[in-house]
Amino acid sequence: xxxxxxxxxxxxxxxxxxxxxxxxxxxxxxGRAVLIDTNEGLFMxxxxxxxxxxxxxxxxxxxxxxxxxxDNAFDAPAHRLRKDLLRFLRRLSLMELIRRVESSRxx
Amino acid sequence: xxxxxxAEPLSQELExxxxxxxxxxxxxxxxxxxxxxWKKAGFQNKILVHFDAHIDFAWIAPTPEAxxxxxxxxxxxxxxxxxxxxxxSEKTEEERTHLGNYIHQAIRANIVRxxxxxxxxxxDLTNQTRAVRSTLEAIAAAAPGLFRLIQASDAGYFEGRxxxxxLLAIPYSAYQAYVPQEEVLLDIDLDFFIIQSLYSxxxxxxxVRTPCFWLSPAEFVSYLxxxxxxxxxxxxxxxxxxxxxxxxxxxxxxxxxxxLLRSLSEDEECRFEALRDLFRLSTRKDPESEVxxxxxxxxxxxxxxxxxFNLAMLLLEGNDIPGAAAQYRxxxxxxxxxxxxYNHAGPALLNVGLRRAAQASYERMKQLDPHNxxxxxxELGTLISEKAWARAILLGRELLKDGVDHxxxxxxxxxxxxxxxxxxxxxxxxxxxxSGSADTAWYQARYLWLKARVAEALNRREDxxxxxxxxxxxxxxxxxxxxxxxxxxxRKRNFFKARRHLAKAxxxxxxxxxxxxxxxxxxxxxxxx
Numbered sequence: 001x002x003x004x005x006x007x008x009x010x011x012x013x014x015x016x017x018x019x020x021x022x023x024x025x026x027x028x029x030x031g032r033a034v035l036i037d038t039n040e041g042l043f044m045x046x047x048x049x050x051x052x053x054x055x056x057x058x059x060x061x062x063x064x065x066x067x068x069x070x071d072n073a074f075d076a077p078a079h080r081l082r083k084d085l086l087r088f089l090r091r092l093s094l095m096e097l098i099r100r101v102e103s104s105r106x107x
Numbered sequence: 108x109x110x111x112x113x114a115e116p117l118s119q120e121l122e123x124x125x126x127x128x129x130x131x132x133x134x135x136x137x138x139x140x141x142x143x144x145w146k147k148a149g150f151q152n153k154i155l156v157h158f159d160a161h162i163d164f165a166w167i168a169p170t171p172e173a174x175x176x177x178x179x180x181x182x183x184x185x186x187x188x189x190x191x192x193x194x195x196s197e198k199t200e201e202e203r204t205h206l207g208n209y210i211h212q213a214i215r216a217n218i219v220r221x222x223x224x225x226x227x228x229x230x231d232l233t234n235q236t237r238a239v240r241s242t243l244e245a246i247a248a249a250a251p252g253l254f255r256l257i258q259a260s261d262a263g264y265f266e267g268r269x270x271x272x273x274l275l276a277i278p279y280s281a282y283q284a285y286v287p288q289e290e291v292l293l294d295i296d297l298d299f300f301i302i303q304s305l306y307s308x309x310x311x312x313x314x315v316r317t318p319c320f321w322l323s324p325a326e327f328v329s330y331l332x333x334x335x336x337x338x339x340x341x342x343x344x345x346x347x348x349x350x351x352x353x354x355x356x357x358x359x360x361x362x363x364x365x366x367l368l369r370s371l372s373e374d375e376e377c378r379f380e381a382l383r384d385l386f387r388l389s390t391r392k393d394p395e396s397e398v399x400x401x402x403x404x405x406x407x408x409x410x411x412x413x414x415x416f417n418l419a420m421l422l423l424e425g426n427d428i429p430g431a432a433a434q435y436r437x438x439x440x441x442x443x444x445x446x447x448x449y450n451h452a453g454p455a456l457l458n459v460g461l462r463r464a465a466q467a468s469y470e471r472m473k474q475l476d477p478h479n480x481x482x483x484x485x486e487l488g489t490l491i492s493e494k495a496w497a498r499a500i501l502l503g504r505e506l507l508k509d510g511v512d513h514x515x516x517x518x519x520x521x522x523x524x525x526x527x528x529x530x531x532x533x534x535x536x537x538x539x540x541x542s543g544s545a546d547t548a549w550y551q552a553r554y555l556w557l558k559a560r561v562a563e564a565l566n567r568r569e570d571x572x573x574x575x576x577x578x579x580x581x582x583x584x585x586x587x588x589x590x591x592x593x594x595x596x597x598r599k600r601n602f603f604k605a606r607r608h609l610a611k612a613x614x615x616x617x618x619x620x621x622x623x624x625x626x627x628x629x630x631x632x633x634x635x636x
Contacts, residue, residue: 025171025172025175026175027175029175029177029179029180029183030179030180032180034175034180034183036171036174036175038171038580039572039576039579040576040579041579041580043174043187045180094601094603094604095603095604096601096604
């Protein structure tokens with residue numbers, strides 16, 4: 001994996017699909033997702049928008065599909081939702097809380 | 108090797124007399140088995156009176172699953188604030204129960220409603236009180252939301268609240284004043300009779316070279332009867348395996364169990380007294396008469412393993428090797444549990460850092476039982492300290508072949524292979540992760556460190572990462588651990604995590620010296636303290 005791959009990996013593409021990492025334990029509580037990263041011993045709870053995104057990270061939906069779900073659920077401009085989603089996914093990916101579904105599994 | 112004494116009611120073995128009623132006595136090796144015995148018997152909401160030189164109370168952090176099961180976010184957050192969260196484990200709380208935390212489990216499971224720790228009396232009340240106070244303050248500082256200290260007195264009486272339930276710490280001479288009206292669970296550790304000073308340099312062990320009684324079981328039982336304490340279920344723990352009670356004192360469990368059930372016959376009194384006299388400073392001056400006394404008793408009771416084992420040890424001290432070896436052989440024939448790793452003071456002496464005394468103990472025991480593979484563990488440690496890696500590998504393999512499958516052997520074998528860059532052999536030597544207990548925590552951490560280093564050398568990055576992360580969950584926070592993680596994440600090109608761990612490593616390296624001197628302080632609620 002080269003430096004280019006690293007850059008590409010850090011910016012999720014619209015057609016890509018992501019799934020939650022197995023070492024992350026989570027549940028919905030009071031309408032929000034609560035996450036425990038068992039590797040790092042980190043505990044975090046997400047806000048409404050982030051919880052909605054987290055729910056969509058099942059390895060089935062593409063990034064575009066998640067954006068359209070968000071668009072239906074929240075009253076915000078689509079470009080803003082896309083920007084927030086990509087930034088959030090990048091961060092989750094760097095923290096290894098999610099992983100990209102490989103192309104072989106996609107087909 | 109585990110001792111034969113599991114949680115089995117001795118009342119089946121010892122016929123209770125009219126006075127003893129339906130008293131059940133469980134004699135166990137590891138003290139945490141008491142928790143399982145209480146649970147099996149279905150006790151709820153009881154007062155536990157715990158006679159021990161150790162409080163046996165450590166916190167158990169929640170599993171991620173248990174934390175996520177909390178009904179509300181606020182409850183989850185408050186649990187997090189109160190517990191050392193980084194000690195996450197995949198193991199369930201039951202699996203993580205050991206002799207250092209079973210009372211915590213019993214309180215959590217609602218078996219125990221009130222916990223009374225009766226600690227040994229010591230002539231130096233000030234130092235003893237200070238030691239108890241610092242023990243309680245350490246518990247309170249670890250989880251201030253769960254344990255509050257309420258009252259302390261100069262007479263050594265302490266009161267606190269664990270999960271809102273009462274905890275009392277009382278010196279032995281004062282417990283009669285706090286005897287409750289209701290029936291209690293009586294829990295006794297045999298080291299209570301031989302560990303007197305909780306501030307001594309040997310603590311948490313007894314003086315392993317010359318253990319002696321500060322209280323006799325006969326006095327204990329008569330004081331117990333006079334106190335009016337009501338009990339129907341007693342747990343007695345040997346704690347021999349962990350080295351707290353020397354194996355020579357194993358007879359104490361049977362003596363105490365019998366005394367609690369009924370009064371002893373003249374013959375039994377005579378036998379137990381002879382054995383106890385061996386640990387009196389005054390009688391140590393005349394070993395020859397002690398040998399004669401034991402020999403006379405053995406003539407009457409040829410199958411008494413305790414008599415024979417103690418005679419063997421006495422003869423060994425007097426350098427009568429053939430005589431000692433003969434008695435030792437007969438003792439282990441009668442009771443094979445006398446042939447353990449802990450049948451001499453060596454392992455406990457090593458634990459308290461008296462290496463030369465430990466070596467002498469190992470050498471002496473080898474003369475009695477040259478084929479006991481456990482005695483070669485010390486030799487393995489010596490080879491490692493001399494950096495004789497190749498010889499250590501040979502000996503380690505030999506020990507594994509002889510059935511000494513102890514985490515120490517595996518760890519030392521892997522360490523030697525690692526130094527000689529025989530990484531695949533080191534990987535194989537490590538084998539599966541050792542199971543957790545209070546005293547194997549150190550081995551587990553050592554195992555994970557070694558496994559991570561071997562995995563890195565074999566370019567098994569994911570395995571190495573898993574091991575380092577497990578170390579974090581075990582509570583390890585050192586600059587070298589975070590540096591290793593940063594190095595691995597750099598290789599994985601995860602700069603985000605690499606930078607984070609590097610920053611943590613630097614922070615710990617800089618603040619390490621400051622943090623070493625800083626400890627959270629517990630507070631006392633009452634003005635009486």
